[in-house]
Amino acid sequence: MKLQINIHKIATNVLKKEAEAVLQLASLLQDSDFEACVEAILDCAGRVVITGIGKSAIIAQKIVATLNSTGTPALFMHAADAIHGDLGMIQANDFVIAISKSGNTPEIKMLVPLLKRTGVQMAALVGNKNSYLAQQSDFILDASVDSEACPLNLAPTTSTTTALALGDALAVCLLEARNFTSEDFARYHPGGTLGKRLYLRVADLFGQHDLPTVNPQATVSEIIMEITSKRLGATAVVDTDSKLLGIITDGDIRRMLNRHTDLSGIKATDLMNTTPKTIEADEYAVKALEQMQHYNITQLVVLRDGQLAGFVHLHDLLREGLV
Template identity: 50%
Template sequence: MTQPPGRARPLDTAQVIGLAHATLDIEAAAVQGLKARIGESFVRTVERILALKGRVVVMGMGKSGHVGRKIAATLASTGTPALFVHPGEASHGDLGMVAGGDLVIAISNSGETAELSLILPLLKRQGVPLVAITGGRASTLARHADEVLDSGVEKEACPLNLAPTASSTAQLVLGDALAVALLELRGFKAEDFARSHPGGALGRKLLTHVGDVMRTGAEMPTVAVDTPLADMMREMSAKGGIAAIVDEALHVQGVFTDGDLRRLVEKGGDLRALRAGEVMHRHPRTIRADALAAEAVELMEQHRITAVLVVDADGTLAGVVHIGDLMRAKVI
């Protein structure tokens, strides 16, 4: 093992791994201990949030604040409007962010966080429902709360039993449990998740349609049935290794690809006399413009092709989508 600069002796590998294992065991036990405490208060909290006309406002100081930011972000991305308000800033004006119709989730392991205690009476005066996530069931926060979600743990993973470790994990897991219950009861779907994550890979897969990435107009490689093979090859070379054979109304008659050309060459014979209608596939793979781009990817993978014709309901050519177009759109 490489010795870090300034260290007098090498690390004890077994000791380090043992400490990591002990931390995982303590935190896993803390999470498992929550199951017995998920009951009516949790159900009522879910009911309150589902009935909200406003937003969920999450508050917490220190490590509980970091957890609160994550809980608010998870709620917001899964169909429950939510934001984080710092309790210290709340008493200096930011409490104005909390409006009628909102619900506050306040997080504190002890339940005696001074910054939270200061604003609890003000929240009560506004008539804002308060849900406490706390390990202090007899605390000031718990006494003021309409619902209490018990996040208490037997001990922290910190050997000094001081640094929030198991307790912050328990808080985070309770927040995730709320978010999952809410999204399921709202009928929240993958498409809804994608709409709040348009920049992510899932968002691109579920929001990008074939019509968004296909080639249209002059970029479509099209030829007539009686086009000589040589002319069709030039069209293919210029526009991506595929040719759509169409009639005057752009109704698709067939398709010809680079792979078809290779197979013709392998057979031999005089290719110069051939025309598009003689060599085309008469039943090409097609897709609609309103299909998801991910469906085009699946179609290409299934049939081992690199381009698909895009057609309207009556078989009129609307565009062509290539695997390169899908890669540039980061669908794959």
């Protein structure tokens, strides 16, 4: 079916309209209560409860998820359900954010007096500063837009994008004010690849392998047997006190075979790299991946307090889904 519209032009106009509206928020911050709202949430002993109806409720749920994952305890309360029992989740030391483009929807107008009776502080994330919701709130977060990206100026598009962006700005300000670290983030995101990038350490990986080692006088045959049997593509060369002297990779073996036909006099000391790439056992596994990618290698020597502990291989990182 041949469409009679310019898809690219329409999509571009939508994106430009929404981008311009988000940029406009920066200028609105100066005249809103945004900074005071951040400070009030930081001083709040309870949770941030975010409410809304319709598309605003969906945006509220996303902001709640972002706050929870960045160190600010938050709950979602649907505005319609609140007036049918869910208001019971509100505690006196909570902080409420109500999201509404118009600020005058029937559910919001019914809910606001009930919220005020609980004694909680309330912020209006609103598109109309003169609305009932804005005038009844302690803080106004101005998310005004000139128009929706919808050509009918009806479907919530630009308004929901700006509300979401303002929620992200709020979450990031709170994150930085709380000195929230990547280690804190990892505690809230233990699952999936993201979690593993933040908590998985080299020590969690290398212990599953037998440690391949040869002495400095090992023959080529002994070296090949050790590399083959341990299946890591390399072996460490150690002295009698197990001190690391260097490593030999299967690549070193192949390059040696291209140069020599008589292998009888070649020892490990003739082949080993005396400055191998290493990583400490308590380092994050993602750092091992970064090193392998930077140096275009497939394994690293693992050290613990400067002493040889094992090898970590690219396949270990692949198996954990880090690549």
